[in-house]
Amino acid sequence: MAQHDTARLRVNSDELVMQAVSGQIAHPVGRANPYRVGQDGVARVLPGTGGITINRRIGDPCVGLAADHVEPGVALHNNGREIIGGRNGPNFAMLISACVGNRARVASGPAAGAIGLVTGKHGGVDHLLVDFEPDVLISLNIGDRVQIYSCGLGLRLMDFPDVIVSNAAPSLLRRWGIVARGGVLEVPVTHVLPAALLGSGLGKNTVWRGDVDIQLFDHASRRRHRLETLRFGDLVAVIDSDTRYGPAYRAGRTTIGVIVHSDSTVSGHGPGMTALLTGPRTRLRPIRNQCANLAFLYQRRDLVPARARPPLVARKTHIAHGVSRHGHLKIAPVS
Secondary structure, three states, rough: HHHHHHHHOOOHHHHHEEEEEEEEOOOOOOOOOEEEEOOOOEEEOOOOOEEEOOOOOOOOOOOOOOOOOOEEEEEEEOOOOOOOOOOOOHHHHHHHHHEOEEEEEEEOOOOOOEEEEEEEEEEEOEEEEEEEOOHHHHHHHOOOOOOOOOOOOOOOOOOOOOOEEEEEEEHHHHHHOOOEEEEEEEEEOOOEHHHHHOOOEOOOOOOOOOOEEEOOOOOHHHHHHOOHOOOOOOEEEEEEEEOOEOEEEEEEEEEEEEEEEEEOOOOOOOEEEEEEEEOOOOOEEEEOOOEEHHHHHHHOOOOOOOOOOOOOOHHHOOOOOOOOOOOOOOOOOOO
16 A cells, blocks of 8 residues: 555645543443353353453454453543533543544653554443553553544545545545545455444444444354454445444445454444444445555554454354353353
């Protein structure tokens, strides 16, 4: 994806404003019941959202992990309060303002001064996700403050007014390798999938504060669209999806986003996607390229080849006396 091709994209750079927003590294949140009941009826105890994920970053597989909604790198949440606005105002401001591709700087703790990259937004828990190098991840503490240099709100494609940009930093558009050809934007992606696979996250009236999940429970669909090879940071296209005013099915439109969290066993859930571009299908043409991943576009690590990994709920288990051979409790149907 040659960088010189991106010079053909005209954006309103002179209108954009950069602001500093910040949050604290969020602690993982436990529930009263530790079990997550999967779509297969099996209850599992697995790592979930929040905290510092030491051994999973953008570029790594997000399917087939012993995890549920795990966020790569660092999860941020602003716990502050202001004298004006709503109770969650500072956190919502951080979520809305920060854009994928913005720089983040550790502002406190032993890793102060380290620079990271904003990689996505996770709705529901309202976390902002940031990638750091492995030696930094090891040095970080829960509660350390991270400051983001947010820029991207109001970003427009001057020659494509019907293609809406959301959650994307100008640097992402420069690095992505998008080419304007014959009135169409050719956009590198790793996967193309139908909107019928979208699940949790539908029904919201905005995509600026989170994500929408991709369901992986149908074997034929997983294989047809190669979804078992999804990685954190992959840029993917969803056909017949419209995210201008929240995620919705709409024939003839396309949404392109980034994979932000891992697969899930829970019905209606799966790898999360934060929306970046949405527009008429006649104006957005996905071009498959296995390097269309934040980790490689920003040269944060060497290419990690995509390989298929079956989701937990797709693995064959032997159920006997209410417990699977993996030691998970089996929920029996009520007669």
